[in-house]
Amino acid sequence: MSGKKEDFVPLVPEQVRMYVCGITAYDVCHLGHARSAIVFDIIKRYLRYKGLKVTHVRNITDIDDKIINRAAKENVSYDVIAKKYTEEYYRDMNMLGVSRADLEPNATDHIKEMIETIKGLIDKGYAYPVNGDVYFEVSKFSGYGKLSKKNVDDLMSGARVEVDERKRSPLDFALWKSSKEGEPWWESPWGKGRPGWHIECTAMSSKYLGESFDIHGGGADLIFPHHENEIAQSEAYTGKPFVKYWMHNGFITVAKEKMSKSLGNFFTIKDILEKYEPEVVRYFLLSTHYRSPIEFxxxxxxxxxxxxxxxxxxxxxxxxxxxxxxxxxxxxxxxxxxxxxxxxxxxxxxxxxxxxxxxxxxxxxxxxxxxxxxxxxxxxxxxxxxxxxxxxxxxxxxxxxxxxxxxxxxxxxYRSLMKVKKLEFSEESLLLKIAERQEARKQKDWAKADTIRKELEAKGIILEDKKDGTTWKVKAG
RNA sequence: GGCGACGUACCCAAGUGGCAAGGGAGAGGUCUGCAAAACCUUUAUUCAGCGGUUCGAAUCCGCUCGUCGCCUCCA
Structure with a gap:
């Protein structure tokens, strides 16, 4: 929150409660998603290695405009899309060696909790319903902007904030959205609708980690407005500090520009793993500090x-x-x-x-x-x-x-490299070649031995002669 | 326009007050039948530029230039 490094002191000694924003399940994951997942996976592993008891929550957003749009486009129900891309996500994460979180809640399993929170916010005067929608009234929360270091006046003067007649202020954001014809809906005190994006993290983090917890993580692009809004909702609702330490990973860039869906300059995890060993991707992402941008x-x-x-x-x-x-x-x-x-x-x-x-x-x-x-x-x-x-x-x-x-x-x-580099021959035929060459070497037929070695090298295999035999490996790089 | 981050060798990259980690690439060498791997030597008297603070600055402060990000969905 200070924008600086601070000494880590958990709220409960020896215990760490950590919430990391996962994905919205509307499309396949790209390398940026992998970075966030891997970074916080390492953080968790290290904290545990140091003997701390870590509870790690990573949510999955399974209801959202993007999911609904995708579902409409493919003419299926929203949950088919959410389920499909949640599965893809887990497949990618498994490949990359990202461990599962202790709790991986879905938004749609927590509609009740979200409605409770929204009700509370209305009761306390921080939110107001309008025609089936409910908005959070930003001006009522004095700390708004403290994470992203923005002030409300600057935001107000920014021409890019969307204008919506129903909101009291352009900065107000939706806690609950009424459903249009054909959209998925849940029953609520304000009519049929669905939750806004930010409220799920407030409701689910407090359910599983408590009203105040230690670490909240995610990509740096979530700082504003997502995490700022989470703070506003959560602290307005509980009156307590929401999160002690915010951690945000930097972006992956392509030609210096942020890799993102909207720019279209992204590489999916699946595509990358076609060409590179998963460990290579992991190593690559760890070879730069997690907060710095990393050029792909x-x-x-x-x-x-x-x-x-x-x-x-x-x-x-x-x-x-x-x-x-x-x-x-x-x-x-x-x-x-x-x-x-x-x-x-x-x-x-x-x-x-x-x-x-x-x-x-x-x-x-x-x-x-x-x-x-x-x-x-x-x-x-x-x-x-x-x-x-x-x-x-x-x-x-x-x-x-x-x-x-x-x-x-x-x-x-080396077997894994062989696979990913699609070298087309078997280990047996390789060993046969080596044996043949060994025989030639014994005869001091260096020309033949060198020919075999060169032949294999052209196919991506390096031979190493050692005292007691020859070993092979796949040429890296 | 507002806010923020970054700029370290040929490339990537760590280092946030006390003699500039590490990887890749290049050159030379040792080893080897020749290679490969490994090791050794070598490649930044200097950290975008300028000025300031300090006994001492890549590191702190100010300005300039450059790059990027956020301010709208985003990991």
């Missing part, structure tokens, strides 16, 4: 893919080392690695505690990767070396686990 491009996603590949290459090295390391105690150059290992968690916690700086956290991971590689390059062996390497692997897995990335085996990663 193939080059960016390709870079993310290369970064992840570097990670899995090192995991492979770690595995190889643990399988083959000798027993003789050879310390190698372990000093830097040991130093980094002992400082690593503190560094990670520190940067994540500072407003969830995942980009910085990823940087630390690659520092550790480099030190681990350096250590392995120094050809260590023996029990102590193994322990260091095991510790490294565990730390990487732990931190990756919090961000829900880096949680595959290298084999799974």
């Amino acid at each position: 491009s193939d080059a960016q996603l390709t870079e993310s893919e290369l970064s992840i590949d570097r990670y899995y290459s090192t995991v492979t090295r770690i595995k190889d080392f643990l399988e083959t390391a000798g027993a003789a105690e050879k310390p190698g150059t372990s000093a830097d690695l040991e130093k980094l290992l002992s400082a690593f968690k503190d560094k990670f916690h520190h940067t994540m505690n500072d407003d969830f700086n995942t980009a910085s956290a990823l940087g630390f991971i690659f520092e550790l990767i480099r030190e681990a590689n350096r250590f392995l390059d120094s050809k260590p062996s023996g029990q102590k070396a193994k322990e260091l390497v095991i510790k490294t692997g565990e730390l990487l897995a732990e931190i990756g686990g919090v961000m829900n990335i880096f949680n595959k085996t290298p084999e799974e990663w």
Whole structure:
């Protein structure tokens, strides 16, 4: 609310109540929806990792003008549209590794609660009914504009506020809308109608999290008017502070412009996942701080893919080392690695505690990767070396686990890459080729060995000759 | 017009008062049959520009320029 970073102190010690605006189920999701979902998923995971008890609510708007329009266009009932795109949403989210919220309420299951809230607002003089509609009277709520830092006079003078004769002021917004012919409706004290958009979040958040709670999140485009209106409704109704900490993720841009439905410059999650591994998308979205804009491009996603590949290459090295390391105690150059290992968690916690700086956290991971590689390059062996390497692997897995990335085996990663890059041959035929080449190498028939290697490379497979055999991987990038 | 955010190397990006993380790309090297991977060296005496505060500024303040966002549905 201050517009600045603040120390996080939950209202109830050790417990975090968090409400995040989900989607309106009227169309397939684009990458912008993915960003919001992933950002708040990580925030939840990190808070839990730190031992806090988190209750996470994420709503789904299943009644709204856009849904009604879409339904009319497709000549089906509104709930068919809502159901269809809710399912699509969950499919996308599953693919992206976004965990489910603890509660995922639908607007239409909470009509009763909304009507109660609206009634209360009328009773308290903050809202007025007009011909079956109910409006919130903004001028009655003195704090209006405190989140979006707008003042009522400026808004009034703005020519873009739509004029509606029935409203007392152009700034007033609908709590309840009377239904027109053929539209879905619910019975209410003001006649047949449906709820306005903002009221569902007020009614559902207070039902599941209480009148005051800790974190409310969503995309930055929801700040005004949605979240501003939520504050007005909620605080007018309860007389209590609504939300302690507001968190808003930045936009995804395409050619510097906000990716959005109305501009038509959006990429759907489905389309992106046709070309990129889900982990790549996740990594990409975490590689910039959540509040900053992030430019979407193939080059960016390709870079993310290369970064992840570097990670899995090192995991492979770690595995190889643990399988083959000798027993003789050879310390190698372990000093830097040991130093980094002992400082690593503190560094990670520190940067994540500072407003969830995942980009910085990823940087630390690659520092550790480099030190681990350096250590392995120094050809260590023996029990102590193994322990260091095991510790490294565990730390990487732990931190990756919090961000829900880096949680595959290298084999799974390369198989997944193979699929997404649509490489058209089987692992068996690949192994056959490798065996054939191995034979050639034994005969020192380098020409043949190189031909096979080049042939595979042209198809997107990289071979790596190691002491005790040849391994394959999919060419990243 | 009002309000707000941002501008860090060739590209992406962290850093909000004490010697500029990390990734990609480029160049050179070590290793290798040759590669790949990895590692090493190298690429910002400088953080859009100008001025101020300070022992000290990418970081705080002011102005200028540039980009974007919100003010209407939006993640």
